[in-house]
Structure formats: C-alpha cells, structure tokens
Amino acid sequence: MPDVFESPKLAHPYVRVHNDALSLHFENECIQSLMSCQNPDGLEIPYTRTMMVFLLAKPNPDHILMIGLGGGSLAKFCHKHLPNTHITVVEINPDVIALRNLFKVPDDDDRFRVVLADGADFVRDAKTNFDVILVDGFDEKGQSAQLTTREFYEDCYRLLQSKGILVANLDNEHPAHILFLKRALKTFKNCAVELQVPERSNSILFACKDVPITSRWMSLSWTLNAHTSDARDQLKDEFQRILGILGTLEALTDLS
Template identity: 45%
Template sequence: MPLSESQSTDAPSGQPQLRRTRDALLMQFAGSASVQSSMSLLNPYSLDLEYTRLMMGFLLFDSGPRRLLMIGLGGGSLPKFCHRYLPQTSIDVVEIDPDVIALRDDFHVPPDDARFRVIAADGRNYLQADPDPVDVLLIDAYDGQGMPTALCEQTFFEDCLATLLPDGILVVNLHLESVSYPVCLAHLREVFGTSLFEVIDDDMTNSIVFACNGERFGHTDLRRALRKPENLSKDAWRQLQPTFKLIEATLILR
C-alpha cells in the first residue's frame, strides 16, 4: 500500500517503495533520496517530472511511431502517457524488477492489451535476443545509483542501435551525478557518432540523450516540428511544448 507523507519504511536497500504527499504519489528506492517516479494525484496521466517531458522529445522527429519499446517501467509515466496520447503506437515495456511491476496498479499503468504489454525480463538480454525492430527505443533504467552497470557497456548500446529501424530514435535518461554518466555518454558517442545530441534538464539532474539510426536530426525543420502534430491532443501538446523549446535551443547551439 502507498505510504503516507509521514510514514517510513525499513525496506531493504534498492527495493522500490511508495511515498504519498498531498499532491503526488512518489516511487523511491530504499537507501536513495532520489525520486524515481512521480504521479500527480490530480492528473495521473500527466508527466510530472521534467525529464519525462524531455524524453518525449522524440515526437519532434517522429510524431507517429508505429512501434515503441521501453526498458525500465518505474512508475510508468512514459508508457502510460504514450498509451493514452499515441493510440496508433504499439508499446512494449521491459522491466527486470518484479517489485516494480507489482506497483503498476498504484500508478494507473494500463493492463496489457493488444497494443500494450509489460514484459518481465532483463533489458540487456531482451535486446540480445534480437526483438522486432522499433521506431523508438526509450531507456529509463535506474537502480538507486544511476544506470545499471550492465546497461552502461558499449555492447548494450550497439544492441540498441541494432534494434532501431532506419531513422529510428533512441532516447536515454542518464543521471548527471552518477559515476556511470561519463562512461555511458562516451559509449553512446562511440556507437552513434554525430547522430546524437544531449539535453540537460533545468535542475541539472538528468541528461537526456537522443541518438538516431540515420541522419534524421540533421534534416528536421524545427520550425515545422514545433507545431502541434495533427494526431496529438491539445492536452498532450500543452504539457510538452514548453520543454520542447529547450530541445530546440539545444539543437540551434549544436
């Protein structure tokens, strides 16, 4: 059950736990002060944390992906948002921790259906098994310290590239204070070369890296991209547009 704002827990280090404030339901890992996921109690389908809105920046380049794969469920903010606002997109989410999956109902993650499913598996092994290629691959994996070591290896990012369709987009959430951050970024640059850019959130906490299997980033007219896509609701666009301007500014300075 969710914890109240005043409750505490003696959960083992690394175990996901819930904390309820007046306005939000939070997920944290025992032993870590970082908030892994936040859900607004007023609007459970909104993107409460800035880094999640930044990760949706792939819509500037592909506003209607057919297949999306995500590694790391967390509180389900991103897959839940995509399920609601990208109705033509097939979504698979791979999560290694059964304790995280067990909290999906608390965070209003939709049940599995014809176009949405949560898969209990190791993300690295899942990519090595050569899954069907996707238009968008989101990596938002966190073990309480940063990106898990197994997902910081260059071979993992090579598997990410192999999973992308031509012009497919990879989006990775890195944690600036983690010792794994420079290692992951260096491996991403080795694999994707110049087809990559990085956006830092306002809190200087998260680095969102966008990488592409192709040259899509260099060919996108951002003046057109920053208009609301026809297939995206006004509510979704209202949430995303201010953050997308940060991506635009980053690309102009690139």
C-alpha cells in the first residue's frame, strides 16, 4: 500500500548575512544553503561536494533533474561547469524560488529551468528520462517525507536512463533513516552505496540503474580533466576520499 502524507505546510524561508556570505534558513537555525558573495557558484557546504560524486561516473551528463533548489548551490555549480548539460530544478516552495535572484540563480533559458512543483508529484508524472537525478529536499522539519517513499524511489528509477545515477542527501539522525535506505537499496537492486559526509549528520546515497557502483569504472584524472581548474580545485579532495571509500568496500567484498 502506498505511503500517504498530508500536503506539507511550507515554511517561510529567511536569509542571514555573514560578512561576505548569505545563508538560507527556515524556522530553525540550521543552514539550508550558504553562498559566498565573492564566489556565488561555489560549493560552500561539504555535502554539496559529496553530491557531485556522479561526475566520477558521468563527467558530462545530457540532462540532470534536481529536486530541491534551496539557495541554488548545486544548480549554479552545474550550470557553470557543465555547459552542455540541460538542468531541470523542481522546488515545492514558491518563497524559496522568490529568492533565486538574491542567490544568483541563473534565469530560465533553453537549458536551465526552475519548476514550481512537489518533487514526488513531478517524478510520478514525468515522461522525460534523465542521466542524473539529485535529491536534496529538506524543510524546517528535516528530510521531506514524500521524497523517501518506495514509490518515489521507483519513479526515480523509471525516469533514469540505463546506467543513470541517483544521488540523494539523507538525514542520518532521522528515526526512519535505515528504512528509507533499505527502500532505495531494494529499488536499485543493491547497486548503491551510502557515503558519510565528514563531520555532518547527513550522508549521501549514490545509486546506479542496472550496474553496481564500483571505482573500477571511475577515473579521477579523466573526470577532473574534463572540467575547469575551478571545478577541479573544489572537487579533487572529496573525489579522492570517495574513491578511497569505494576501493575499501570493494576489497572487503573480494575477501568475503
């Protein structure tokens, strides 16, 4: 039986100024997004760099779906550093979208658009296929419930191209975290890994359609050389850490 949720009550976001940075918040003190005014396209919060892990498998995807806009960190980075990629961003909260100019989110054009919709509804009804789906849907209560259901993961799986990648930001401290993780693993037939974010209470789910996650078909040099020096500087250390984790997991699997 499908999970049933009431329509979420949308909190009003607010912005704080910190010297040369802007941060996005809801009702609690937790920073939802952080932007340096000197480098508005930069990935300032560690988990956003972890979410770019998909580049190790797909350095130049044709079409990315992002669920959750926030301050637009991932959207801006991908728009700048993936110039041949079409990007669709789905955001449920109109007040968040209203802040897009303040956070320097690009205007809609032929390859970039922001859609006002519930991410779960969007993937249920969408007909377009995507190479990558990024899920970063949080509100004032934490992880959005409708983005953790079995149906949601199945819809994401259906929309992905063969060997497509799902990357999702998860809340480790959510009481149902293990349940949410099991749903994703079952949908993706265990072709997934959970990557812990250093010194944070969240982790990143990295799942692939049809093929197992393995560092054996990833190349750090190939991935980084496909992008600008700015992108390389921001991602190199995190990508090295992730490849080390994957290599360790594979070695343990080989020994078992």
